[in-house]
Amino acid sequence: MDIYKKSLRELAALLNSKEISSKELTKYFLERITKFDSKLNSFISINEDYANQQADKADKLIASGKNNFLTGIPIAHKDLFSTKDIFTTCGSKMLEHYLPPYDATVVKKLNDAGMISIGKTNMDEFAMGSSNESSYFGDVKNPWNLEKVPGGSSGGSASAVAARLCPVASGSDTGGSIRQPAAFCGLTGLKPTYGSVSRYGMIAYASSLDQGGPIGKSAEDCAVIFDEIKGFDKNDSTSNYQIDFKKTRMDLSKKDVNKITIGIPKEYFSQGIDEDISKIIFQAIEEFKNFGFNIKEITLPDHGYSIPAYYIIASAEASSNLSRYDGVKFGYRCKDPINLEDLYFRTRKEGFGTEVKKRIMIGTYALSSGFYDEYYMRALKIRRIIRDNFKKAFQEVDFIFSPTSPTTAFNLGEKTSNALEMYLSDIYTTPVNLAGLPAISIPVGFNNELPVGMQIIGDYFSESNILNIANYFQKETDWHNYIPEEFNHE
Numbered sequence: 001m002d003i004y005k006k007s008l009r010e011l012a013a014l015l016n017s018k019e020i021s022s023k024e025l026t027k028y029f030l031e032r033i034t035k036f037d038s039k040l041n042s043f044i045s046i047n048e049d050y051a052n053q054q055a056d057k058a059d060k061l062i063a064s065g066k067n068n069f070l071t072g073i074p075i076a077h078k079d080l081f082s083t084k085d086i087f088t089t090c091g092s093k094m095l096e097h098y099l100p101p102y103d104a105t106v107v108k109k110l111n112d113a114g115m116i117s118i119g120k121t122n123m124d125e126f127a128m129g130s131s132n133e134s135s136y137f138g139d140v141k142n143p144w145n146l147e148k149v150p151g152g153s154s155g156g157s158a159s160a161v162a163a164r165l166c167p168v169a170s171g172s173d174t175g176g177s178i179r180q181p182a183a184f185c186g187l188t189g190l191k192p193t194y195g196s197v198s199r200y201g202m203i204a205y206a207s208s209l210d211q212g213g214p215i216g217k218s219a220e221d222c223a224v225i226f227d228e229i230k231g232f233d234k235n236d237s238t239s240n241y242q243i244d245f246k247k248t249r250m251d252l253s254k255k256d257v258n259k260i261t262i263g264i265p266k267e268y269f270s271q272g273i274d275e276d277i278s279k280i281i282f283q284a285i286e287e288f289k290n291f292g293f294n295i296k297e298i299t300l301p302d303h304g305y306s307i308p309a310y311y312i313i314a315s316a317e318a319s320s321n322l323s324r325y326d327g328v329k330f331g332y333r334c335k336d337p338i339n340l341e342d343l344y345f346r347t348r349k350e351g352f353g354t355e356v357k358k359r360i361m362i363g364t365y366a367l368s369s370g371f372y373d374e375y376y377m378r379a380l381k382i383r384r385i386i387r388d389n390f391k392k393a394f395q396e397v398d399f400i401f402s403p404t405s406p407t408t409a410f411n412l413g414e415k416t417s418n419a420l421e422m423y424l425s426d427i428y429t430t431p432v433n434l435a436g437l438p439a440i441s442i443p444v445g446f447n448n449e450l451p452v453g454m455q456i457i458g459d460y461f462s463e464s465n466i467l468n469i470a471n472y473f474q475k476e477t478d479w480h481n482y483i484p485e486e487f488n489h490e
């Protein structure tokens with residue numbers, strides 16, 4: 001039946017018609033993980049017993065007709081979403097044995113909808129990275145080419161969905177970590193507006209930028225998950241309480257498209273981008289034009305400052321958020337400390353990896369008195385300018401299209417010794433986080449047999465429009481249906 005290829009809607013139909021039970025479906029994906037994941041390392045832990053219990057419950061609900069659309073369908077969660085009594089490591093030795101006492105809101109909402117939480121996916125340590133090479137639990141491989149990175153930091157989620165080891169996964173995006181791995185792995189990944197999805201129970205990296213969202217095979221699948229996880233949460237003081245989050249309706253029709261204008265920021269194509277990728281993005285833009293959408297060149301100046309501003313702000317917030325890992329409250333503790341200072345020093349020295357330490361040092365420096373104005377304040381001013389530039393652009397256009405990343409997936413090890421090059425892979429994604437806007441990455445072609453992603457940015461809380469236009473493209477094209485050959489069988 002090729003179940004691994006099925007969309008969430010198709011899986012729901014199979015479950016509802018009782019052609020397959022949730023128990024069988026869960027077993028099917030657990031077996032795929034056992035069969036294939038040794039090549040990818042996309043999972044940190046598998047919740048076999050828990051998943052089976054959830055599946056039994058789901059089958060009872062389905063039998064009684066009290067099920068929800070998602071009841072009985074497996075999902076994998078990035079290992080920074082707290083899962084009650086299930087290890088949540090955040091890709092770090094610091095939290096290797098951490099068992100959260102509660103579920104993150106995203107996890108709880110999906111559990112309540114009856115989804116099966118089959119495992120926790122690998123990630124860059126504390127979500128810091130663009131290649132999934134900073135995980136304490138080892139590198140993750142890209143299913144399209146096992147010598148390439150899957151992107152980061154949600155690389156485990158992207159790799160697992162791309163190899164069809166699970167139907168869909170959660171991710172988090174602080175500066176691109178949903179969109180960039182989705183692009184590298186030929187998937188669709190939605191970074192919602194800041195405040196759309198609760199951050200409660202998501203282990204914090206940079207709180208003013210972090211946002212959870214889905215990584216899936218299509219915009220349609222992402223919409224189903226987004227609808228379930230969005231909305232106000234009293235446990236997250238930054239979640240938005242004013243928006244009336246309606247169910248996403250994929251109702252963009254042919255007659256509407258000529259009312260829609262797509263902006264192409266000229267600065268995004270002027271330098272630093274691989275020429276072949278630029279060509280593929282323009283082919284996709286041409287297709288939108290042929291569908292009848294209006295295309296307009298726009299300007300988004302100052303976007304070159306996003307990377308420095310982002311790395312100052314994200315590191316500053318990380319240095320504060322990660323101060324809690326001190327060997328006292330929870331997490332790793334060094335052996336036989338001789339005094340309190342030794343406990344702090346050695347716990348953090350032994351518990352954190354290099355990238356995390358680097359960020360803590362940059363952040364502490366940027367926040368220190370004497371340098372605060374020069375770095376942190378300046379970065380905040382740039383953040384405001386970037387937001388204002390987007391605001392101006394959205395007075396002229398409905399969407400902004402750009403590449404998701406300047407290159408396709410690069411070789412494992414290729415950029416680990418050059419931090420700047422690694423950071424530049426987020427050049428098109430970080431401005432969106434700084435502004436707090438929603439954006440999606442969709443696959444639009446291949447370059448040297450590696451997927452190319454295009455980013456669609458929308459105005460605040462316009463997720464349903466973004467999902468709609470992405471879905472429109474996916475109905476007319478096929479790029480999202482390609483599966484890496486090595487994993488394209490039962």
Ligand code: GLN
Pocket residue numbers: 127128129130152153172173174175176177178205314426
């Ligand atoms: N690559 C970026 C960083 O390292 C973004 C990470 C993310 O979005 N979590 O900070």
